[in-house]
Amino acid sequence: MGLSFDGEKESRNVLKVENLSVARSGSIVVEGVNIEIGEGEFVGLVGPNGSGKTTLLLTILGLLKPVPVMGGRVLVYGKESLSRGDLVKIGWVPQAAANLPKHIRITVRELVRLGTLNVKNMFWPIDSGRSEKVEKALEMVGLVELAATDVSKLSGGQLQRAVIARALASEADFLLLDEPLVGVDLASRNSLLKLLDDLCHEENKTVLMVSHDVTAITQAAHRIIYLEGSVRFDGPSEEIPDFSSLAGLRGIRHVHGYERHHGH
Numbered sequence: 281m282g283l284s285f286d287g288e289k290e291s292r293n294v295l296k297v298e299n300l301s302v303a304r305s306g307s308i309v310v311e312g313v314n315i316e317i318g319e320g321e322f323v324g325l326v327g328p329n330g331s332g333k334t335t336l337l338l339t340i341l342g343l344l345k346p347v348p349v350m351g352g353r354v355l356v357y358g359k360e361s362l363s364r365g366d367l368v369k370i371g372w373v374p375q376a377a378a379n380l381p382k383h384i385r386i387t388v389r390e391l392v393r394l395g396t397l398n399v400k401n402m403f404w405p406i407d408s409g410r411s412e413k414v415e416k417a418l419e420m421v422g423l424v425e426l427a428a429t430d431v432s433k434l435s436g437g438q439l440q441r442a443v444i445a446r447a448l449a450s451e452a453d454f455l456l457l458d459e460p461l462v463g464v465d466l467a468s469r470n471s472l473l474k475l476l477d478d479l480c481h482e483e484n485k486t487v488l489m490v491s492h493d494v495t496a497i498t499q500a501a502h503r504i505i506y507l508e509g510s511v512r513f514d515g516p517s518e519e520i521p522d523f524s525s526l527a528g529l530r531g532i533r534h535v536h537g538y539e540r541h542h543g544h
């Protein structure tokens with residue numbers, strides 16, 4: 281019989297970050313972070329430039345490691361090191377993912393199809409299972425009509441949708457997006473946020489999205505995490521303190537941050 285140590289929750293735990301500290305080039309940039317995210321949640325990760333948002337995402341992906349002596353760890357789907365089977369559940373949409381090289385001519389469908397590529401099927405012709413995933417992903421992001429269009433013809437918002445579709449085609453259940461709103465006009469921004477919200481509600485996807493556009497993300501995400509070296513706020517979007525009081529925290533923080541980085 282399987283034992284459950286945490287006790288069964290209503291929604292499955294997707295991410296558990298425990299007492300995490302991460303160093304880059306010898307300086308601690310993320311410290312004592314605790315975060316739990318359940319299936320179907322849409323979480324916005326905000327904070328000023330250099331506050332450790334990308335670092336946190338890269339650590340969740342396993343590309344950066346916790347500082348060993350500080351005892352922190354990251355569990356994704358309950359596991360500390362992901363097997364290949366678990367890795368496909370994570371869809372990574374990196375910062376500036378939509379900045380595709382201009383000289384590459386590729387259609388939207390081809391771009392999305394890249395999401396289904398893996399070491400096992402690389403040299404095999406596209407099978408119906410893979411095509412199906414591609415078409416479903418195109419449908420989910422609303423790009424069916426533009427599937428045969430060259431990606432260079434897309435607007436910023438459409439390109440972000442295409443990049444999200446690429447992650448969805450890999451069958452990712454947990455989407456990590458780093459600044460997907462940059463370079464996206466206001467109308468597309470709203471429809472992109474609506475898309476992510478729908479993916480959570482209708483497809484039970486889990487989304488962790490970084491943005492420094494606090495206003496936009498607060499309107500869309502159910503929950504906001506404000507990171508600045510450590511977690512300063514984690515709660516419902518409507519309870520986020522106003523920006524001036526966060527700026528106050530920031531002022532205090534800089535003094536401490538400076539000591540920590542430079543004082544020995």
Ligand SMILES: Nc1ncnc2c1ncn2[C@@H]1O[C@H](COP(=O)(O)OP(=O)(O)O)[C@@H](O)[C@H]1O
Binds near residue numbers: 327331333336
């Ligand atoms: N490759 C790197 N090597 C060393 N330090 C880095 C590197 N990338 C980022 N940093 C530093 O780590 C801190 C957090 O950066 P980052 O996670 O990129 O912040 P954010 O995504 O919130 O803007 C910053 O002080 C930044 O200068």
Ligand SMILES: [Mg+2]
Binds near residue numbers: 458
């Ligand atoms: Mg960043």
